[in-house]
Amino acid sequence: MKTIVKKIIGNWDLGFTLDKHMLSSTAIGEDQYGHMQFDNKRSEIGEAVYQLKYKGDTNQAQVLASAIYKNVFDKFDEVDVIIPMAASTTRKVQPVQLIAQQLAMLTGKPWHDSWLIKSAGNSLKDIQGRDERIAALKGKLSLNGELQGIGSVNVLLIDDLYQTGASIEAACALLASYERIGNIYVVALTRKD
Numbered sequence: 001m002k003t004i005v006k007k008i009i010g011n012w013d014l015g016f017t018l019d020k021h022m023l024s025s026t027a028i029g030e031d032q033y034g035h036m037q038f039d040n041k042r043s044e045i046g047e048a049v050y051q052l053k054y055k056g057d058t059n060q061a062q063v064l065a066s067a068i069y070k071n072v073f074d075k076f077d078e079v080d081v082i083i084p085m086a087a088s089t090t091r092k093v094q095p096v097q098l099i100a101q102q103l104a105m106l107t108g109k110p111w112h113d114s115w116l117i118k119s120a121g122n123s124l125k126d127i128q129g130r131d132e133r134i135a136a137l138k139g140k141l142s143l144n145g146e147l148q149g150i151g152s153v154n155v156l157l158i159d160d161l162y163q164t165g166a167s168i169e170a171a172c173a174l175l176a177s178y179e180r181i182g183n184i185y186v187v188a189l190t191r192k193d
Helices: 044-055 059-071 095-107 130-137 166-176
Strands: 014-020 022-030 036-042 081-084 116-118 141-143 153-162 181-191
Touching: 014 044, 014 059, 036 044, 044 059, 044 095, 044 153, 044 181, 059 095, 059 181, 081 095, 095 153, 116 166, 141 166, 153 166, 166 181
Parallel strands: 014 181, 081 153, 153 181
Antiparallel strands: 022 036, 116 141
16 A cells, blocks of 8 residues: 655654555535535545544554554554544444454554543534644543553554544643653654645
């Protein structure tokens, strides 16, 4: 799968995105209900994320986990646990959790599917501005339970889209406040730019 990896800077130790989400989006007219339709061209990673998240193609989770493993996993010194970003929308199957689970299987590392949680509230999908996203996230993220074992733990946080960075930064700030967290690594599959 083709990728254009980009390093992202934030309140984490090392982070990457694998590719742009959308390559182009051209308006092609309204449908019979008056809704504007678009001809969207996504990157290969972006299309896989779209198929998993919106079309329910769970086979894409393994494809995306493999892309993380092949393109960036070896750039992190030592990953002790894989954590999916808390979902902002409730779904029967959470796409980022599936990807984290598949990556855990590929790497032999443990993963925690519900350690980082987001309380119910407004979805961030329609909030575009960074400051507005930060305000919407205030007090919404929390840690659920304790990490097993002793000593410092390096975590890899997985997310599907890096838009403003507000969600990932809020999650990393929370993780950094936990005394047993060592290095925090981030992989967002796609980026908006």
